Amino acid sequence: MQFRPVKEQLEILMRGVTDIVPQDELEKKLQKSYETGKPLRIKMGVDPTAPDVHFGHTVVMRKLRQFQDLGHTVVLIVGDYTAQIGDPSGRNKARPRLTHEQVLENAKEYQEQFFKVVRRDQVEIHYNGEWFSKLPFSKVTELMGQFTVAQMLEREDFHNRYTANTPISLHEFMYPMMQGYDSVAIQSDVELGGTDQKFNVLRGRDLQIFEGMEPQIGLFMPILLGTDGKVKMSKSIGNYVGLNEPADVMYHKIYSLSDNIVENWYELLTNIPLDEVKQMMADIAAGKMNPNDAKHRLAIDIVTQYYGAEAAEAAAAKEREIHSGNAIPSDALECSVDAGSYGALDLLVNIKAFASKGEARRMVQNGGVKIGGEKLADPQAQIEIKGGDQLVVQVGKRKFFKVNF
Amino acid sequence: MQFRPVKEQLEILMRGVTDIVPQDELEKKLQKSYETGKPLRIKMGVDPTAPDVHFGHTVVMRKLRQFQDLGHTVVLIVGDYTAQIGDPSGRNKARPRLTHEQVLENAKEYQEQFFKVVRRDQVEIHYNGEWFSKLPFSKVTELMGQFTVAQMLEREDFHNRYTANTPISLHEFMYPMMQGYDSVAIQSDVELGGTDQKFNVLRGRDLQIFEGMEPQIGLFMPILLGTDGKVKMSKSIGNYVGLNEPADVMYHKIYSLSDNIVENWYELLTNIPLDEVKQMMADIAAGKMNPNDAKHRLAIDIVTQYYGAEAAEAAAAKEREIHSGNAIPSDALECSVDAGSYGALDLLVNIKAFASKGEARRMVQNGGVKIGGEKLADPQAQIEIKGGDQLVVQVGKRKFFKVNF
Structure with a gap:
């Protein structure tokens, strides 16, 4: 196939990139691909330990999409085997182990979201169980022999856990080998990842060289900060935007x-x-x-x-x-309550808008609660509701509850 | 089958033992075996990294023989898979890796010597490739997950290598898991080993417990000092007695x-x-x-x-x-030299009795060399030899050369 000139490709591909290791080889690979008409194989690995995809994950996916748009092949590796260990990168404790069934279930959900960013053509999808389920034990020991304990413990995450006496399970030391061997198995030219993936991606290079292959290039994207502009986007912190949100x-x-x-x-x-x-x-x-x-x-x-x-x-x-108060957002929380007569504060606690009546009272007194579009002025107000009614409760600027009776 | 009373068995079995872990369980196991008529399974693992067996190795083999003589079953595990890694116990660097062929060849020679001590009945022999060649990757990660990095690095040998910046390959961390899993695979009741095996044997207990089995007991024998009475018997030091010696x-x-x-x-x-x-x-x-x-x-x-x-x-x-000078020992070194006329010192260097003529001269002057049963007095002596002759050269008390011409 006919590719765009290397310089044009690089201009697009370099956008937002934090680091390329080694710098000079990407251009060479693109040049060779241009001359031979052979697309590069762009690897991205994902361990679907949790299926929710947010904008933080799309930074790398969008880069994959750029490679695709330039004619290259995306190879998505669903780490059904690695997920059972859990990537220890940047972690301060071992991840909980998932069953194979959980992983496959998550993987399905993950892919639906993945394809909102990445095109469905020019994609290969592999589960790494394809090769790991067949990997003979003697090969495992051979591959493990390519890594040293010191190399692992020089990693900041492992180092911190080791010095803090937080247990590191030996199977976690197998993770970089596995991610590296994925690159051998699919013969990747470029592996994409966040900057926290540098160690693992470079181990893939090592193993490819060990296996006599032309080694992959690591292309690293920055970690996206969340909506608060302060820390890494994360579902648990709440500063995220999910791909599945309305x-x-x-x-x-x-x-x-x-x-x-x-x-x-x-x-x-x-x-x-x-x-x-x-x-x-x-x-x-x-x-x-x-x-x-x-x-x-x-x-x-x-x-x-x-x-x-x-x-x-x-x-x-x-x-x-x-x-303007004329609509309620799609992420309003729906809840149900028995029909009847409620003290306003009781109702607010009942629908879990507040943890206690004291908290609810303070917010009402500050004018921060609306019921049915009207500001609730009196914390002692009594609210009567018939079955079948729906009442919209608004707390602060944007927390809405649709209460069904 | 009918066993001897536990007390009698213990009297025999405790001879020379350094440690039993845990102490109280051996008696219980023997009691149960006595009551049920079921022999205990006594495990010994060997990595035939070198096929030469010396008295140092027989200390544990003799204990196996005692168990056999008492009616129990010896399970010899030939570590064809573990040998390819090499036991890191007590080592200050990684062992060279052997090929599977080398290991099998060594194993054959090893067994010939093993059966000079251990009876051929009441023995099971297993190569651990039996189970490791079939061990799925997911099981490997599960088993590795039972160990921690700290546990490994607390071991003196690994600790010393780590702090001395001597590389430890990750596959060496797999060794204790493998030895431990051997115990699971053959359902051992007792594992024998030298005191340097304590860590590995106890990991076998851990894995048996993890797999829901009654755990094995570790029975540890001392390390035999060599003929010099100073250090561990070892072929490389020369203070050994080999089982194959005349x-x-x-x-x-x-x-x-x-x-x-x-x-x-x-x-x-x-x-x-x-x-x-x-x-x-x-x-x-x-x-x-x-x-x-x-x-x-x-x-x-x-x-x-x-x-x-x-x-x-x-x-x-x-x-x-x-x-008395009337016989020469079986381990006299045989060598060949062309017939002709030799200066005495040249001849001694020629047959490699000495590294240099200077060394040879000093020994001759000290009266330490005999040729043909006669003390060699003159370092300048000329020695004439016809083809077909044999000449016995003696250096010091017990170094003999049979020189053929």
Whole structure:
């Protein structure tokens, strides 16, 4: 096949990249691929330990998509075997072990989300059980012999656990070997990963060299900060945007993004030319542009990627309606309560809007609670409800409850 | 089957034992075996990394034989898979890896020597490739998950290598798991080993418990000191007696034993009652017995075990003849030299009795060299030899060369 010139490819591929190891080999590989008409094999491994995909994961997926769009082949490795160990990278304790069934179930859900970013053509999908289930024990010992204990314990995560006397199970030391052997098995040219994957990706190079292959290149993407602009995006911290979230919720979360990372999100999550992005940032700094307009454009661009332009505009419109009190967002929590007469505070605790009546009272007194669109002024108010009714309860700016009776 | 009472068995089995872990369980196991008529399964693992067996190895083999004589079953595990890694116990660097063919060849030679001590009935022999060649990768990771890095690095040998920056390959960390899993595979009741095997044997207990089995007991024998009475018997140090050595050489080496370990050798290498041994030692201390008589009895007892009583007596007789200059020992080195005329010193260097003429001259001047039974007085002597002749050259007390022309 005919590829675009290497220089053009590099311009696209280098966007947002943190590090390439080794630097000079990517160009050589692209040149060879250009000359021979043979696509590069771009590896990405995933351990579907949890099936929820958020924007943090799409940074690498989008890079895969760029390779695809340039004619290269994406090789997704679903680590059904590695997931049973759990990548110890960056962890301070051993992961819980998953059963093979859990992993396969997660993998299915994962792929549905993966293909929201990556095209379904030019993809190979492999489960690493394909080779590990058949790997003879003697090969395992041979591969393990390519690693040293010191090499493992020099890793910051293992080092910290070892010095803190937090147990490291020996099977965790097998993880880098397994990830590395994946590269041997699929003969990857490039492996993509977050910067926390550097150790594992370089071990893949080692094993490919050991097996007499041309070694892969590691291409590392930054870790995306969450909506708070402070720490790595993470579901457990709550600063995430999930790929499965409704368009209006997605729009809202991006529109509420912390100012300091708007530029970074543009770079990592859109294809808008970086010159334009720089200009916007300069305009904002000069007071010539409202930061919200930059966030609106970012949100429209990203929501469009997942739901199309029309849905993105609708999401923006709904955000404005919610602000005016004329709509409730899709992520309102639904709950059910028996029909009857309730003290307002009892009701709020009952639907788990607050942990205690004291907490609820303070928020009501601060004017932060609306029931049925009306501000609740009196904490002692009695609320009567008939079966079949629905009541919308709003706490603060954007926490909504749809209470069914 | 009907066993001897537990107390009698223990009396025999405790001879020379350094440690039993845990102490109380051996008696319980023997009691159960006595009641049910079911023999215990006594495991010994061997990695035939080198096929030469010496007395140091027989300390454990003799204990196996005692178990056999009491009706129990010996399970010899030939570590064809473990040998390819090499036991890191007590080592300060990784062992060279052997091929499977080398290991099988060594194993054959090893067994020939093993059966000089252990009976051929009541033995099961297993190669651990039986189970390791079929062990699925997922089971390997599960088993490795039962060990921690800290547990490994607390071992003195690994600890020393780690702190000295001597590389430890990860496959060496698999060794204790493998030895432990051997115990699971053959359902051992007791594992025998030298004291340096304590860590590995206890890991076997762990894995048996993990697999829901009644765990084995570790029975540890001391490390035998070599003929010099100073350090562990070892072929490379030269203080060893090999099982394949001729009767007269075996006799000679035992008869020349360092005084300080005669009692220990009686305990570990013979069945002579310990009371009798103690009495001999007391007699020697009191000047009532010549230490050589104790060594003679020891040598006769041991040589008899391998060659029979008649050969043992013949070996003793030959030792006396050699001392009187009337015989040459079986381990005389044979070599060939062209017929002709030689300067004495040239000849001595030529047959590799000495590294240089200077060394040879000093020994001749000290009266330490005999040629053809005559002391060589003149370093300048010229020696004429016809084809077909044989000349015996003696250096010092017991180094003999049979030189063929």
